[in-house]
Amino acid sequence: MTTRAIVIGGGLHGTSTALHLAQKGLDVVVIEKNSAGRHASGVNAGGVRQLRRHPAEIPLSVAAMDRWLNLDAFLGPDLAAMCEFTGHVGQVAVAETDAEMAGLVAREAELRELGWTHEELLDQAELRRVAPALATHCVGGLISRRDGHASPYRTSQAFRLKAQRDGVRFQEGTRVRGLAQTGTGWRVETSAGGIEGDVVVNCGGAWGWQVAAMVGEALPHIEFAPTMMVSARVPKFLDPVVIGTGRKLSFKQTENGTVVIGGGILGIPDLDAETADPVAERLVESARTVYDLFPIMRTATIVRCWAGLEARMPDEIPVIGPSTTAANLWHAFGYSGHGFQLSPIVGSLLADLIVDGKSPLPLEAFRAGRFNEGPVAAHPGTAS
Ligand SMILES: Cc1cc2nc3c(=O)[nH]c(=O)nc-3n(C[C@H](O)[C@H](O)[C@H](O)COP(=O)(O)OP(=O)(O)OC[C@H]3O[C@@H](n4cnc5c(N)ncnc54)[C@H](O)[C@@H]3O)c2cc1C
Known part of the structure; x- marks a missing residue:
């Protein structure tokens, strides 16, 4: 009998996990309370970034980047084009002061020590070559050259179409309300009735x-x-995506000329209402950073702002792996503001773990049980 997997959530991580499970021969249903890609996956900054990742995320991020750079093979040429992915433009962390530059030098050394070479220091002249529009007071930077950006909404839809092509069924407008174990499997209670499966x-x-x-x-x-x-x-x-070092900023210009600005300014989340509101006064800080770093933007017009809902973990890295309390239940959430880039790989690793019992890349750091093992340390500089 075919194993049935029930995936809760039709964001990029649910969709990616679903499509990889279907590729391994499982019968897969995605249950989504709203519509697929409606939340963080469809409204994020679209940053495809290996730069300044938590060390535990680096192997995943590098493997994810391989997939982004080969979207044709992953999604097929038509769906790959739909993502509007631009790679190899680089993401650059910019230093405005010598102290910030010292932090970037230390980061590059830390990474080299760990055996990674994808983050490279830029002196002031190189920084100007990479991003000539940056204000002249910027003293240098740290670049990850393969990085880039994509359209979050279009990527979410492309992943979903790929999953459907691979046989995944989506049940949208359906809320999961409860989970009950049935021997080794599950009965998932939803707003549209119960559904049984082997794995959730x-x-x-x-x-x-x-x-x-x-x-x-x-x-x-x-x-x-x-x-x-x-x-x-x-x-x-x-061309590159520019991120702040001492200030909150992620800054990119898309192919159509619009400039997308983020970097961790927070709005007000409302989980029950399933929405988040930007706070105008806080956006002044973002506008000031842009004004200072990109003089060319001083006459630009901001046409729209929005906020998205995301889960943050105390140590800023997600939970990926089995439940600590129930068999055949797996978690993959809590990406803490930087899960867009990881989405092509985590679904694949999770499918390997669920079906084959092992992941080709280390996932130990993401275990759900870590929060019961004493205090966890946050890692700086991981917001997109
Ligand atoms: C404004 C913003 C900017 C960001 N910028 C970047 C960036 O530049 N680069 C980057 O890498 N990351 C970025 N991120 C983070 C990234 O968007 C997220 O980490 C990623 O999209 C998380 O995907 P997900 O599938 O886990 O969650 P989501 O996309 O939120 O999907 C979860 C889904 O589960 C559904 N669901 C939940 N509970 C139930 C239930 N009981 N029943 C049925 N359905 C349910 C929800 O409706 C939702 O659709 C940003 C996030 C935000 C909000």
Whole structure:
């Protein structure tokens, strides 16, 4: 009999896990309370970034980047084109002061020590070559050259179409309300009735802790609401994505000329209402950073702002792996503001773990049980 997997959540992580499980021959249903890609996956900054990852995430991020750079093979040429992915433009952390530059030098040394060479220091002249529009006070930077950006909404839809091509069924507008074990399997109670399966995967994003709580598993629940702004079209002036070192900034110009600005300014999350509101006064900080770093933007017009809902873990890295309390239940959520880039690989690793019993890349650091093992340390500089 075919094994049935029920994936809770139709964001990029649920969809990626579903499509990889289907490719391994499972019968897969995705249950989504709203519509696939409606939350963080469809509204994020679209940053495809290996730069400044938590050390535990680096192997995953590098493997994910291989997939982004080979989207044709992963999704097929038509769906790959739909993602509007631009790679090899680089993401650059920019230093405005010597002290910030010293931090970047230390980071590059730390990575080299760990055996990674994808983050390279830029002196002031090289920084100007890579991003000529940056203000002249910037003293240098740290670049990851393969990095880039993609359209989050279009990528979410491309992943979903790929999953459907691979046989995954999506049940949208359906809320999971409870989980009950049936021998070795599960009965999932939803707003549209019960459904039985052998394996359940919790990809519930900001609501992932609620799904865990359905089996009595207490996982951290810190929801937050990163905020974005977008400008009207301006003539092309920037190729790489620029991120702040001492200030909150992620800054990119898309192919159509609009500039997308984020970097960790927070709005107000409301999990029950399933929405998040930007706070205008806080966006002034973002606008000031852009004004200082990109003089060319001083006459630009901001046309829209929004905030998205995301789960943050105390140590800023996700939970990926088996439940600590129930068999055949798996978690993958809590990406803490940087899970877009990881989505092609985590679904694949999780499918390997579920079906073959082992992941080709280390996932130990992401175990759900770590929060019961004493204090966990946050890692700086991981917000997208
Ligand atoms: C504004 C913003 C900017 C960001 N920028 C970047 C970036 O530049 N680069 C980067 O790498 N990452 C970025 N991120 C983070 C990234 O978007 C997320 O880490 C990623 O999308 C998480 O995907 P997900 O599938 O885990 O969650 P989601 O996309 O939130 O999907 C979870 C889904 O589960 C569903 N669900 C939850 N509970 C239930 C239930 N009980 N029943 C049914 N369905 C349920 C929800 O409705 C939701 O659709 C950003 C996030 C935000 C909000």
